[in-house]
Amino acid sequence: MKLMERFRLAHLTLRNRIVSTAHSEQLAVNGLITPHLEGYHLRRARGGAGLIIAFGSASVSATAANRFNPALWDPENEPALRRMADAAHAEGTPLIAQATHRGAREVIADPDQEHVAPSGGAGFLPSGTPRVLNKEDIASLVRDYADVARRLHRCGWDGIEVTAYGTHLLEQFWSPVLNRRDDAYGGSPENRLRFGSEVLRAVRDAVSGDFVVALRMSLDTRTRRLGLSRDDLLDIAGHYDELGVVDLFDVVGSSSVTADGAVGTVPTADYPRGVYRELAARARSRLRAPVLVAGRVLDAEQAEDVVTSGDADLVGMTRAMIAEPRLAAQIHAGTAELARPCISINEGCRRVGASLTLACSVNPEVAHPELAETPLPVDPAGAGRTVIVGAGPAGIEVARVLGRSGLAVVVLEQDDSVGGGIGYALLADPHQVRQYRRWAERALSEHGVEVRLGTRATPSVVASPTLERVVFAGGSSPALPPWLESAHYEVRTDADYLAGAWEPAHDSDVVVYDPEGYSAGSVIALRLARATDRKVTLVTPLGSAGGQVETPNRIRLTKGLLRSAVRVLPYTELIRTDDSKLFLRNVVTKDTTELDAGSTVLGCGYRSPDEEQLVSLRAACPHADWHVVGDASSPGLIRHAVTGGSRLAHDILRRLGTG
Ligand SMILES: Cc1cc2nc3c(=O)[nH]c(=O)nc-3n(C[C@H](O)[C@H](O)[C@H](O)COP(=O)(O)O)c2cc1C
Ligand code: SF4
Incomplete structure (x- = not known):
């Protein structure tokens, strides 16, 4: 398999082309690397990954201290960084760290810190109005990147990944919408790319040639709100390629400037498999440096196709390896069928979006290292x-x-x-x-x-x-509360519907009551509304439909519901029923209303x-x-x-x- 062939990346020889791309593990404590985080990446190295890009969105600067990701600016992390590099190398896997400044998108823990951005008034980023970076700030940030590169190199790491992805500071500078400066860092495309050029040159100059400099960027932001077209983004990649300082382009799609776009940065199951391959292929035909792509590549056949088709040189199988850290070794050994598959549900891993530690639905060892895959010795x-x-x-x-x-x-x-x-x-x-x-x-x-x-x-x-x-x-x-029962209308459960044991008549209206807020209520409401033109009302005491679902899938559900004929009543509880009516109360205002029960009430989540x-x-x-x-x-x-x-x-x- 070409996937398992060695690959020459700058001074490195990777043992195969499978990469664990950066993902914010949220396993650091107060910015410090924990044994949990060290062990987490070591398992990927032991599992045969060709390359690990560790630490999603690790901060280069004390001015942007998200304390759940490693503070790469903090010298206190050096012993752990050394241990990580030594351990990964002992297993034969090179290690690169993603390092970034998220600018106006930073998740700031320290109350004394402020959001910064190329320009003020970038109000549609979640942080509100950030402080505008002055020239001294910019110079200082460039030095921060270089210092981090030096630290990583000193600690035995094989490289750094500078990232713009997810509308981080680099992308904020590129965007003519977010960057309205009139100095050397704003205005013309060349000026808007200047901060990125300075960062990339600084990290390159800070270390000797035996250190990989990767750049992660979106080649299709899928929004007009950044003012960057696909061609603009390819030109940006081309510009940095020509500088000759980038050893690897890590190509992806989408952006985080809109809620919907953020879903595409860790694409949910409704995105096509290999969703960003086409972008990688565009990049590969234009750029001199090799190209890595990630995005719903879930099994060996798919990954092999990415590299044999020539779409990319390296392939990210990130969630596939969260679910199964031994994946590369299993493919190598011809036992890929024993690899535990990622089911693409995002239920565990996207907890990190709420600053909760990484977990996985199918791999308990991610959140609980004590539940190791090694057999315990017993008789x-x-x-x-x-x-x-x-x-x-x-x-x-x-x-x-x-x-x-x-x-x-x-x-x-x-x-x-x-x-x-x-x-x-x-x-x-x-x-x-x-x-x-x-x-x-x-x-x-x-x-x-x-x-x-x-x-x-x-x-x-x-x-x-x-x-x-x-x-x-x-x-x-399923176990409905007794008060929901009534002789005058049909009461069913989500389990009845999902098991195929019941389907409402075509002309029957349905009230879906979802006190639980996981996926069942919203998904069933959508399916029922799609099937015919029956009236479907979704009632939930939570603030939104699917209120307990992690953010990307909740956005996916919300989008579906907004585009559907389902009537959603959030913050509403069902308090009582009589022969023909449901009595509802708004949990915020305490106002009560009545709803004709329709033909069927479907209770979700009662088990x-x-x-x-x-x-x-x-x-x-x-x-x-x-x-x-x-x-x-x-x-x-x-x-x-x-x-x-x-x-x-x-x-x-x-x-x-x-x-
Ligand atoms: C839990 C989680 C956190 C992530 N955090 C980051 C991040 O901080 N920086 C980044 O560039 N990508 C991040 N990603 C995106 C991944 O690098 C990758 O592009 C994405 O998961 C798609 O690849 P996959 O389908 O192989 O998982 C994250 C992904 C996951 C699952
Ligand atoms: S939580 Fe789900 S999507 Fe995430 S890695 Fe595990 S199985 Fe895959």
């Missing part, structure tokens, strides 16, 4: 037999982790396929969800786990005296564990060690189920190991 012979009831995300994870340590495990699943609640990951990529099911089957079989599909756990099945432990991961069932089954099974096998996990314990997100499953399995193994 399988003395561990006894384990039965797991339910092959949803939690059951799969318990079975996989126990099976990996050699325990005898049987999984009972009443459906005819594994996956359970993963089927309700409505914002995920359906193709990736199918891949996840396949991966789970293979992983379980690889670890010798016996999966009995189409087998409902009954008391007689678990009533075995030789059974050591039972893990009940039977999921949850409770299936206790009846658990009680009957437990009674049949009282001697076994019983555990309840996943939705059967507390209904939640996929991430919660997978993490709960992994944690339980690790606890069992630790007890077996020490007991």
Whole structure:
């Protein structure tokens, strides 16, 4: 495979063309690199990545101190930087740091700091009106970039990635809309590019030739609000290429000047796979320096196609490697089918947008390093037999982790396929969800786990005296509150609809009540409104539809709802029903209104564990060690189920190991 061939990048020889691109991990504490952050990237290096670009949006300047990303200006980080470089090199992976100043887009933690920008009045950036950078500020920032390059080089790092992407300060300078200066840094295209030129030259001059200088930039901002066309952006790339100081162009699309554009910087599942390849191909045909592209490249075949087609020299598989840090090594070994697929749901990783630490729905080790992929040493012979009831995300994870340590495990699943609640990951990529099911089957079989599909756990099945432990991961069932029931209109649940057990009549209006705020209410409302011209009303006590969904997918849902005929009533709770009416109360104003119930009320998010089954099974096998996990314990997100499953399995193994 060309993907796995070596690649010469400036002075470096990469062992393959797979790159982990920069992503803000939010794992630093007060700007300092933590062991958690060090270990996180080390796993990618161990997993065979060709190149790691660490630290999304790490700050070059004390004037822009987002404390959750590493402060690259802070000398206190040097010991950790050295350890990271040494560890990655020992595994054969070069390490580059993304370094930036976000200007008016900075997330500032320090109350004494201010937002800065090329010009004032850049009011549509989230920060309001920033202070205008003067010439001394600009010179000082250029020095900051150079100092950071020197620090990285001194600590053994292989390069720096200067970034404009996401409407960071460089892009703010390029934009004739945001940059209205009349000095040497504004006005003509050449002037607007000057700050970037000075930064790139300064980092190049600060270090010797054995240091990669990469530039990350969007080649299609997908908005008119920056005043930068696709051709302008290609010319900007061409300009910096001609300076001869850039070793690698990291090409992407979109921008962060609008909420919708920000979604495209970490594209959600509704974006096409390989969404920015075409931009990379444009860049590659124009630029001398090699080109890297990222954006929904999710598996080996796709990545191979990117490099063999000539669209790019290197390919980012960032979320693919958040989900499976061993991906490159598995592709190399010809075992890519054992790579745990990213399901493109953004549920865990996009927490960082709310300054929460990085997590992953399918890979619990991202947020919980103690739930490591290394098998814990136990004596399988003395561990006894384990039965797991339910092959949803939690059951799969318990079975996989126990099976990996050699325990005898049987999984009972009443459906005819594994996956359970993963089927309700409505914002995920359906193709990736199918891949996840396949991966789970293979992983379980690889670890010798016996999966009995189409087998409902009954008391007689678990009533075995030789059974050591039972893990009940039977999921949850819809459970509407009694007051929502009424004889005069139909009341259904999201689960009824999603399981295909119920579809409203074509002429029937529907009120979707979504007190939960995850994806189900909005997605179902959209589907119902799309199917016919029935009236669909979405009622939620939260401030917006899908109010609990992470920002990019919430924007995706909001966009869909605004373009649809669904009537959304935010900040509204359903307080009571009678024969024909729903009584609503605005949670802010306390005003009450009535709504004709229409033909159907659909309640979303009401679920409770299936206790009846658990009680009957437990009674049949009282001697076994019983555990309840996943939705059967507390209904939640996929991430919660997978993490709960992994944690339980690790606890069992630790007890077996020490007991
Ligand atoms: C959690 C997360 C945070 C990100 N933060 C940054 C960032 O700080 N800087 C940046 O240039 N890109 C950032 N990205 C974008 C990625 O580098 C990459 O372009 C994007 O995830 C698309 O690639 P993928 O589909 O292979 O994940 C982030 C991505 C994720 C998932
Ligand atoms: S949280 Fe979802 S989108 Fe993000 S890496 Fe994990 S599986 Fe992929």
